[in-house]
Amino acid sequence: xxxxxxxxxxxxxxxxxxxxxxxxxxxxxxxxxxxxxxxxxxxxxxxxxxxxxxxxxxxxxxxxxxxxxxxxxxxxxxxxxxxxxxxxxxxxxxxxxxxxxxxxxxxxxxx
Amino acid sequence: xxxxxxxxxxxxxxxxxxxxxxxxxxxxxxxxxxxxxxxxxxxxxxxxxxxxxxxxxxxxxxxxxxxxxxxxxxxxxxxxxxxxxxxxxxxxxxxxxxxxxxxxxxxxxxxxxxxxxxx
Numbered sequence: 001x002x003x004x005x006x007x008x009x010x011x012x013x014x015x016x017x018x019x020x021x022x023x024x025x026x027x028x029x030x031x032x033x034x035x036x037x038x039x040x041x042x043x044x045x046x047x048x049x050x051x052x053x054x055x056x057x058x059x060x061x062x063x064x065x066x067x068x069x070x071x072x073x074x075x076x077x078x079x080x081x082x083x084x085x086x087x088x089x090x091x092x093x094x095x096x097x098x099x100x101x102x103x104x105x106x107x108x109x110x111x
Numbered sequence: 112x113x114x115x116x117x118x119x120x121x122x123x124x125x126x127x128x129x130x131x132x133x134x135x136x137x138x139x140x141x142x143x144x145x146x147x148x149x150x151x152x153x154x155x156x157x158x159x160x161x162x163x164x165x166x167x168x169x170x171x172x173x174x175x176x177x178x179x180x181x182x183x184x185x186x187x188x189x190x191x192x193x194x195x196x197x198x199x200x201x202x203x204x205x206x207x208x209x210x211x212x213x214x215x216x217x218x219x220x221x222x223x224x225x226x227x228x229x230x
Contacts, residue, residue: 001173033215033216035215035216035217037156037217039156044206044208044220044221044222044223045148045156045206045208045217045220046220047216047217047218050211050215050216050218051215051216056218088155090155090156092156092158092216098170099158099170099171099172099173100146100158100161100172101158101172102148102155102156102157102158103155104155105155105156
Protein backbone atom coordinates (compact mmCIF):
# COMPACT_ATOMS: atom_id res chain seq x y z
CA UNK A 1 0.00 0.00 0.00
CA UNK A 2 1.17 3.48 -0.91
CA UNK A 3 2.09 5.57 2.14
CA UNK A 4 3.19 9.13 2.77
CA UNK A 5 5.62 9.68 5.66
CA UNK A 6 5.93 12.99 7.50
CA UNK A 7 7.96 13.99 10.54
CA UNK A 8 5.86 13.82 13.68
CA UNK A 9 6.72 17.34 14.75
CA UNK A 10 8.80 20.40 13.89
CA UNK A 11 9.40 23.62 15.74
CA UNK A 12 10.85 26.97 14.85
CA UNK A 13 10.88 30.56 16.04
CA UNK A 14 8.67 33.38 14.74
CA UNK A 15 10.07 35.03 11.65
CA UNK A 16 12.10 31.98 10.65
CA UNK A 17 11.53 29.48 7.84
CA UNK A 18 10.46 25.86 8.32
CA UNK A 19 10.16 23.01 5.84
CA UNK A 20 7.97 19.94 6.33
CA UNK A 21 8.74 16.88 4.23
CA UNK A 22 6.43 14.20 2.88
CA UNK A 23 8.06 11.08 1.46
CA UNK A 24 6.29 8.59 -0.80
CA UNK A 25 6.78 4.88 -0.06
CA UNK A 26 6.76 3.63 -3.63
CA UNK A 27 6.42 4.77 -7.19
CA UNK A 28 7.09 8.37 -8.14
CA UNK A 29 5.59 11.08 -5.96
CA UNK A 30 5.66 13.27 -9.06
CA UNK A 31 3.09 10.99 -10.76
CA UNK A 32 0.17 12.45 -8.82
CA UNK A 33 -0.49 15.88 -7.39
CA UNK A 34 0.35 16.58 -3.76
CA UNK A 35 -1.82 18.77 -1.55
CA UNK A 36 -1.09 20.23 1.88
CA UNK A 37 -3.78 20.86 4.50
CA UNK A 38 -3.58 22.91 7.68
CA UNK A 39 -5.67 21.89 10.67
CA UNK A 40 -5.95 23.99 13.79
CA UNK A 41 -7.30 22.37 16.99
CA UNK A 42 -11.04 21.90 16.91
CA UNK A 43 -11.38 22.93 13.27
CA UNK A 44 -11.79 21.26 9.92
CA UNK A 45 -8.73 21.19 7.65
CA UNK A 46 -8.12 23.89 5.06
CA UNK A 47 -5.94 23.74 1.96
CA UNK A 48 -2.69 25.70 1.92
CA UNK A 49 -1.13 24.11 -1.19
CA UNK A 50 -2.71 22.13 -4.03
CA UNK A 51 -1.35 20.53 -7.18
CA UNK A 52 2.18 20.42 -5.75
CA UNK A 53 2.82 24.18 -5.60
CA UNK A 54 -0.40 26.16 -6.11
CA UNK A 55 -1.83 28.39 -3.40
CA UNK A 56 -5.59 28.83 -3.01
CA UNK A 57 -6.76 32.41 -2.96
CA UNK A 58 -6.37 33.87 0.51
CA UNK A 59 -3.33 31.78 1.44
CA UNK A 60 -0.31 34.06 1.93
CA UNK A 61 2.72 33.64 -0.30
CA UNK A 62 4.71 32.70 2.81
CA UNK A 63 3.44 29.19 2.04
CA UNK A 64 5.06 27.30 -0.84
CA UNK A 65 5.19 23.72 -2.06
CA UNK A 66 7.67 21.74 -4.07
CA UNK A 67 8.49 18.26 -5.34
CA UNK A 68 11.91 16.57 -5.27
CA UNK A 69 11.85 13.50 -7.49
CA UNK A 70 15.35 12.45 -6.43
CA UNK A 71 14.17 11.86 -2.85
CA UNK A 72 10.60 11.01 -3.85
CA UNK A 73 9.43 13.75 -1.54
CA UNK A 74 7.18 16.76 -1.42
CA UNK A 75 7.87 19.71 0.83
CA UNK A 76 5.85 22.49 2.39
CA UNK A 77 7.88 25.57 3.25
CA UNK A 78 6.55 28.34 5.47
CA UNK A 79 8.64 31.50 5.64
CA UNK A 80 8.31 34.44 8.02
CA UNK A 81 6.68 32.16 10.61
CA UNK A 82 3.85 33.59 12.66
CA UNK A 83 2.35 32.19 15.83
CA UNK A 84 -0.92 31.72 13.90
CA UNK A 85 0.85 29.15 11.68
CA UNK A 86 1.01 26.78 14.64
CA UNK A 87 -1.14 23.83 13.55
CA UNK A 88 -1.06 20.29 12.22
CA UNK A 89 -0.10 19.94 8.56
CA UNK A 90 -1.00 16.97 6.37
CA UNK A 91 0.23 16.09 2.91
CA UNK A 92 -2.13 14.19 0.63
CA UNK A 93 -1.77 12.48 -2.72
CA UNK A 94 -3.08 9.48 -4.64
CA UNK A 95 -2.03 5.88 -5.12
CA UNK A 96 -1.78 4.06 -8.43
CA UNK A 97 -5.53 3.31 -8.28
CA UNK A 98 -6.37 6.97 -7.73
CA UNK A 99 -7.38 6.40 -4.12
CA UNK A 100 -6.46 9.29 -1.83
CA UNK A 101 -3.81 8.92 0.85
CA UNK A 102 -2.90 11.31 3.68
CA UNK A 103 0.42 11.53 5.41
CA UNK A 104 0.46 11.00 9.16
CA UNK A 105 0.58 14.72 9.88
CA UNK A 106 3.20 17.07 11.32
CA UNK A 107 2.64 19.23 14.38
CA UNK A 108 4.22 22.64 13.83
CA UNK A 109 5.13 24.56 16.97
CA UNK A 110 6.08 28.21 16.64
CA UNK A 111 7.90 29.29 19.77
CA UNK B 112 -21.49 30.56 -1.17
CA UNK B 113 -20.45 26.91 -1.19
CA UNK B 114 -21.43 25.13 2.01
CA UNK B 115 -21.33 21.56 3.26
CA UNK B 116 -23.46 21.09 6.36
CA UNK B 117 -23.17 17.82 8.24
CA UNK B 118 -25.61 16.17 10.59
CA UNK B 119 -25.14 16.40 14.33
CA UNK B 120 -23.12 14.36 16.79
CA UNK B 121 -24.20 10.78 17.44
CA UNK B 122 -23.80 8.46 20.42
CA UNK B 123 -24.40 4.81 19.61
CA UNK B 124 -23.86 1.36 21.07
CA UNK B 125 -21.70 -1.34 19.45
CA UNK B 126 -23.68 -3.31 16.89
CA UNK B 127 -26.08 -0.48 16.08
CA UNK B 128 -26.43 1.00 12.61
CA UNK B 129 -25.89 4.63 11.68
CA UNK B 130 -26.18 6.95 8.70
CA UNK B 131 -24.70 10.45 8.81
CA UNK B 132 -25.28 13.12 6.20
CA UNK B 133 -23.62 15.99 4.38
CA UNK B 134 -25.80 18.52 2.56
CA UNK B 135 -24.24 20.63 -0.17
CA UNK B 136 -25.44 24.04 -1.27
CA UNK B 137 -24.25 26.98 -3.34
CA UNK B 138 -22.97 24.87 -6.24
CA UNK B 139 -24.00 22.14 -8.68
CA UNK B 140 -24.04 19.14 -6.33
CA UNK B 141 -24.03 16.61 -9.15
CA UNK B 142 -20.88 17.99 -10.77
CA UNK B 143 -18.32 17.52 -7.98
CA UNK B 144 -17.02 14.48 -6.13
CA UNK B 145 -17.72 14.39 -2.38
CA UNK B 146 -15.36 12.57 -0.05
CA UNK B 147 -15.40 11.34 3.52
CA UNK B 148 -12.42 11.65 5.86
CA UNK B 149 -12.03 10.00 9.28
CA UNK B 150 -10.11 11.45 12.19
CA UNK B 151 -9.88 9.23 15.23
CA UNK B 152 -9.32 10.95 18.59
CA UNK B 153 -5.89 12.56 18.67
CA UNK B 154 -4.94 11.00 15.34
CA UNK B 155 -4.46 12.03 11.72
CA UNK B 156 -6.70 12.29 8.70
CA UNK B 157 -7.71 9.15 6.78
CA UNK B 158 -9.23 9.09 3.29
CA UNK B 159 -12.28 6.84 3.36
CA UNK B 160 -13.78 7.18 -0.09
CA UNK B 161 -15.48 9.45 -2.58
CA UNK B 162 -18.73 9.56 -4.53
CA UNK B 163 -19.80 11.39 -7.67
CA UNK B 164 -23.43 12.32 -7.03
CA UNK B 165 -24.13 12.74 -10.73
CA UNK B 166 -23.99 9.00 -11.35
CA UNK B 167 -23.22 7.57 -7.87
CA UNK B 168 -19.79 6.30 -8.99
CA UNK B 169 -18.13 5.42 -5.66
CA UNK B 170 -14.52 4.63 -4.82
CA UNK B 171 -13.33 3.35 -1.45
CA UNK B 172 -9.94 3.30 0.17
CA UNK B 173 -8.93 -0.36 0.65
CA UNK B 174 -8.96 0.18 4.43
CA UNK B 175 -12.64 1.10 4.39
CA UNK B 176 -13.98 -1.10 1.58
CA UNK B 177 -16.69 -3.31 3.06
CA UNK B 178 -16.64 -1.45 6.39
CA UNK B 179 -18.84 1.52 5.41
CA UNK B 180 -21.20 2.52 2.61
CA UNK B 181 -21.04 5.88 0.87
CA UNK B 182 -24.14 7.02 -1.00
CA UNK B 183 -25.80 10.18 -2.27
CA UNK B 184 -29.29 11.48 -3.01
CA UNK B 185 -28.88 14.10 -5.71
CA UNK B 186 -32.52 15.16 -5.43
CA UNK B 187 -31.75 16.69 -2.03
CA UNK B 188 -28.02 17.42 -2.61
CA UNK B 189 -26.98 15.15 0.23
CA UNK B 190 -24.22 12.59 0.63
CA UNK B 191 -24.23 9.88 3.27
CA UNK B 192 -21.84 7.68 5.22
CA UNK B 193 -23.37 4.55 6.68
CA UNK B 194 -22.46 1.71 9.02
CA UNK B 195 -24.49 -1.48 9.45
CA UNK B 196 -22.85 -2.57 12.68
CA UNK B 197 -20.79 -0.05 14.61
CA UNK B 198 -17.69 -0.92 16.62
CA UNK B 199 -16.01 1.04 19.38
CA UNK B 200 -13.14 1.64 16.98
CA UNK B 201 -15.51 3.66 14.74
CA UNK B 202 -15.44 6.42 17.34
CA UNK B 203 -14.09 9.40 15.45
CA UNK B 204 -14.80 12.73 13.84
CA UNK B 205 -16.00 12.32 10.27
CA UNK B 206 -15.65 15.10 7.73
CA UNK B 207 -17.20 15.38 4.32
CA UNK B 208 -15.40 17.50 1.75
CA UNK B 209 -15.82 18.52 -1.86
CA UNK B 210 -13.17 17.67 -4.41
CA UNK B 211 -12.24 20.64 -6.57
CA UNK B 212 -13.15 20.71 -10.24
CA UNK B 213 -10.45 18.54 -11.79
CA UNK B 214 -10.37 16.54 -8.55
CA UNK B 215 -6.99 17.07 -6.89
CA UNK B 216 -7.81 18.84 -3.64
CA UNK B 217 -10.62 19.04 -1.14
CA UNK B 218 -11.60 22.69 -1.50
CA UNK B 219 -14.60 22.87 0.87
CA UNK B 220 -15.12 20.93 4.07
CA UNK B 221 -18.09 20.23 6.30
CA UNK B 222 -17.90 21.07 9.98
CA UNK B 223 -17.50 17.43 10.97
CA UNK B 224 -19.75 14.89 12.70
CA UNK B 225 -18.53 13.31 15.92
CA UNK B 226 -19.54 9.68 16.23
CA UNK B 227 -19.11 8.04 19.63
CA UNK B 228 -19.62 4.29 19.96
CA UNK B 229 -19.71 3.06 23.52
CA UNK B 230 -21.54 0.44 25.50
